[in-house]
Amino acid sequence: MKFHKCINFDNQQIKIKFLILVLLNFNIILSFSQETRKIDHNSDFMEYDQNLANGAYRLLRNVVFRHEGAIMYCDSAYYYSDNNSLDAFDSVYINQGDTLHLYGDFLHYDGNTRMANVRKNVRLYSKETRLITEALDFDLRTSVGYYVSYADIVNGENKLNSKEGYYYSSKKMYFFRDSVVIINPSYTIYSDTLKYNTVTNVAFFLGPTEIISDSNYIYCEDGWYNTETDISLLKDNAFLRNTNQTLKGDSLYYERDVGYGEAYQNVELFDNEQNIILKGNYATYNEITEDALLTDKAMLIQITDPDSIYIHADTLISEIDTSGYKILKGFHKVKMFKSNLQGKCDSMAYSFSDSVIRLFHEPVLWKDQNQLTSDYMEIWTKNKDIDQLHLLGLAFIISREDTAKYNQIKGRKMICYFRDNNLYKVDVKGNGQTIYYPKDEDEIIGVNKAESSDLVIYLEGKDVKEIMFYKKPDATLYPLESAPRNELKLKDFIWLEHLRPLKKEDIFTWIE
Numbered sequence: 001m002k003f004h005k006c007i008n009f010d011n012q013q014i015k016i017k018f019l020i021l022v023l024l025n026f027n028i029i030l031s032f033s034q035e036t037r038k039i040d041h042n043s044d045f046m047e048y049d050q051n052l053a054n055g056a057y058r059l060l061r062n063v064v065f066r067h068e069g070a071i072m073y074c075d076s077a078y079y080y081s082d083n084n085s086l087d088a089f090d091s092v093y094i095n096q097g098d099t100l101h102l103y104g105d106f107l108h109y110d111g112n113t114r115m116a117n118v119r120k121n122v123r124l125y126s127k128e129t130r131l132i133t134e135a136l137d138f139d140l141r142t143s144v145g146y147y148v149s150y151a152d153i154v155n156g157e158n159k160l161n162s163k164e165g166y167y168y169s170s171k172k173m174y175f176f177r178d179s180v181v182i183i184n185p186s187y188t189i190y191s192d193t194l195k196y197n198t199v200t201n202v203a204f205f206l207g208p209t210e211i212i213s214d215s216n217y218i219y220c221e222d223g224w225y226n227t228e229t230d231i232s233l234l235k236d237n238a239f240l241r242n243t244n245q246t247l248k249g250d251s252l253y254y255e256r257d258v259g260y261g262e263a264y265q266n267v268e269l270f271d272n273e274q275n276i277i278l279k280g281n282y283a284t285y286n287e288i289t290e291d292a293l294l295t296d297k298a299m300l301i302q303i304t305d306p307d308s309i310y311i312h313a314d315t316l317i318s319e320i321d322t323s324g325y326k327i328l329k330g331f332h333k334v335k336m337f338k339s340n341l342q343g344k345c346d347s348m349a350y351s352f353s354d355s356v357i358r359l360f361h362e363p364v365l366w367k368d369q370n371q372l373t374s375d376y377m378e379i380w381t382k383n384k385d386i387d388q389l390h391l392l393g394l395a396f397i398i399s400r401e402d403t404a405k406y407n408q409i410k411g412r413k414m415i416c417y418f419r420d421n422n423l424y425k426v427d428v429k430g431n432g433q434t435i436y437y438p439k440d441e442d443e444i445i446g447v448n449k450a451e452s453s454d455l456v457i458y459l460e461g462k463d464v465k466e467i468m469f470y471k472k473p474d475a476t477l478y479p480l481e482s483a484p485r486n487e488l489k490l491k492d493f494i495w496l497e498h499l500r501p502l503k504k505e506d507i508f509t510w511i512e
Contacts, residue, residue, distance in 0.1 A: 174198065
């Protein structure tokens with residue numbers, strides 16, 4: 001047993017020694033394969049100058065160097081054999097297959113690092129671009145060029161300029177930094193940091209960027225722009241502004257040729273002319289027609305001094321009508337809030353041609369102490385304040401005196417008139433009915449029930465001050481204690497105070 005263990009130990013040592021030999025041989029082979037190749041050279045005339053640093057060969061006329069797949073031409077050069085480098089002068093040209101054509105007046109090339117430092121009148125050509133600068137360092141090993149002294153680049157109809165930049169030849173990609181400019185016949189791009197693909201003509205923004213054209217102004221801090229198709233995706237504080245509107249969002253998709261855009265998350269569309277903001281988390285936008293659609297917490301804000309109106313709907317649409325005026329539409333679960341006016345309905349339309357807001361399907365408005373309902377409703381505005389309310393079909397106005405007493409006005413059609421934003425007059429046309437509680441020095445003295453085909457009511461706050469009957473009047477004043485309880489509410493009476501939005505955030509809460 002002991003002898004057997006000794007054999008196993010010896011075998012293990014043999015295996016370790018064999019592995020060490022393999023690794024040593026591998027390193028020798030690897031070192032040999034990585035040994036730097038000497039620069040090959042050719043010229044019409046060559047002499048040795050030992051007075052130069054490192055000793056040098058001076059080459060004149062038709063000078064050609066070859067190294068690692070690159071060919072270098074010049075009028076004259078010094079070749080330093082000891083450190084495998086060279087200095088080339090005048091008519092310098094470096095060629096590396098189809099990927100690199102580099103020109104300049106002076107070249108220092110290090111064969112050990114394969115770094116080419118080209119100076120004065122530097123031109124770099126590829127199939128897609130032409131670069132012009134005064135100093136360029138190009139790593140032939142990685143096919144990466146670098147400049148820090150400004151450069152002009154031409155790619156098709158695009159002219160590019162920056163203070164500092166890299167060119168990745170194998171990837172056909174430029175990386176620009178500091179004072180980046182892209183000039184296109186249709187627009188100009190200014191950026192802090194930008195990548196540019198010379199094959200796809202796509203610019204990638206990596207910092208604050210402006211895109212300026214005759215038709216609009218664009219800003220973002222991240223994203224990309226395809227200069228070939230004029231399609232872009234803009235992110236980080238992105239917005240697009242033209243003469244009439246400004247579109248913002250966490251990200252914007254934009255097609256310049258057709259003026260079409262989409263916006264995602266925290267979207268805002270500001271109408272400069274109408275002082276209106278449309279908000280949502282998704283929007284489509286046509287810059288040419290100014291049509292827009294917003295969904296996902298969509299909200300319309302009409303900015304007025306000192307109070308703005310807030311309107312929410314599942315979908316908001318802004319478009320131009322046949323007469324050339326803008327119209328705003330809200331579809332499904334519409335709610336609105338203003339400090340002195342609140343409302344709800346299924347859908348609405350706001351036309352700027354006549355300044356009328358139209359409410360459809362079971363509209364309800366709350367104005368101060370008054371609840372107004374009808375089948376269809378129109379809010380007529382003047383100087384962005386309410387001037388008239390038109391209630392059409394089963395029109396009903398209710399104000400509450402206390403938990404059991406309600407002043408009521410009902411008719412087939414009503415026109416409500418406002419003065420200084422206060423309801424002061426109601427015209428009732430067709431099947432007019434009223435129930436109200438007259439007062440004597442703020443004390444209720446009875447219940448007045450009246451009917452007339454047409455009537456006019458004058459109010460002060462929630463109190464009825466005067467009623468004028470025009471056709472077939474019939475009125476009864478009951479003492480409060482003897483008023484018939486089953487007649488204190490008109491037919492179709494419904495109190496909807498629980499649906500009333502009390503603050504602007506309530507417009508996003510829908511209660512059936």
